[in-house]
Amino acid sequence: MFQLKVNDEIEVRMFEESDAETVFALVDRNRDYLREWLIWVDRSDTPEVTRQFIRDSKRRYENKEALSAGIWLNGELVGATGVVEYEWHNRMLEIGYWLSADQQGKGIMTKVVSALIDDAFTNLGMNRIEIHCATGNVRSRAIPKRLGFRQDGVMREAGLLNGQFVDKVIYSMLASEWKAQTS
Numbered sequence: 001m002f003q004l005k006v007n008d009e010i011e012v013r014m015f016e017e018s019d020a021e022t023v024f025a026l027v028d029r030n031r032d033y034l035r036e037w038l039i040w041v042d043r044s045d046t047p048e049v050t051r052q053f054i055r056d057s058k059r060r061y062e063n064k065e066a067l068s069a070g071i072w073l074n075g076e077l078v079g080a081t082g083v084v085e086y087e088w089h090n091r092m093l094e095i096g097y098w099l100s101a102d103q104q105g106k107g108i109m110t111k112v113v114s115a116l117i118d119d120a121f122t123n124l125g126m127n128r129i130e131i132h133c134a135t136g137n138v139r140s141r142a143i144p145k146r147l148g149f150r151q152d153g154v155m156r157e158a159g160l161l162n163g164q165f166v167d168k169v170i171y172s173m174l175a176s177e178w179k180a181q182t183s
């Protein structure tokens with residue numbers, strides 16, 4: 001069970017099946033806004049789909065493949081984050097995230113991602129962390145930039161969003177760079 005206390009108000013905790021209705025309700029409330037950037041939103045059209053997603057996520061976490069976790073602000077679900085893929089053999093991982101529209105602009109995700117990075121470098125022995133963003137996703141790109149990531153390059157037409165191919169930017173942070181900027 002993955003659980004990470006970010007500060008006195010924010011906690012990141014792996015989804016349980018009992019969270020399915022709550023997660024679905026938040027996605028459903030934010031559907032139009034989220035579907036602009038997240039490919040899975042249209043498929044998430046019933047609580048049962050969300051429940052199955054949580055079951056699959058738990059299996060993938062047990063297999064050390066990926067992590068899906070809720071972001072809880074004073075006990076209320078406000079978004080999600082996780083590891084899209086652990087590449088243990090290369091000691092690297094990719095972080096993904098989304099936030100309820102009404103919780104944007106408070107720095108919640110920047111704090112969450114910073115805590116996940118600390119955990120990955122300190123407790124998991126990772127060497128490199130990636131964040132991938134569609135080039136047009138300005139708010140998402142601002143997070144790795146704010147945290148001091150470097151832009152490695154652009155993958156051309158690496159995503160298919162709402163019928164349009166989009167380019168994706170890869171940002172990376174190395175353990176040595178994080179240590180230098182946080183010590």
Ligand SMILES: CC(C)(COP(=O)(O)OP(=O)(O)OC[C@H]1O[C@@H](n2cnc3c(N)ncnc32)[C@H](O)[C@@H]1OP(=O)(O)O)[C@@H](O)C(=O)NCCC(=O)NCCS
Nearest residue numbers: 037097098099103104105106107108109110132133139140
């Ligand atoms: C991407 C996403 C999570 C960014 O949310 P966000 O609220 O902009 O990010 P944060 O929570 O880190 O907040 C940053 C904002 O809070 C402000 N802020 C306030 N206090 C802050 C603090 N202590 N630390 C950092 N930022 C702070 C920042 O200035 C920034 O404000 P701005 O929007 O005026 O520039 C959100 O837009 C989202 O979920 N989008 C849809 C899904 C998506 O695109 N996911 C990513 C796919 S790659």
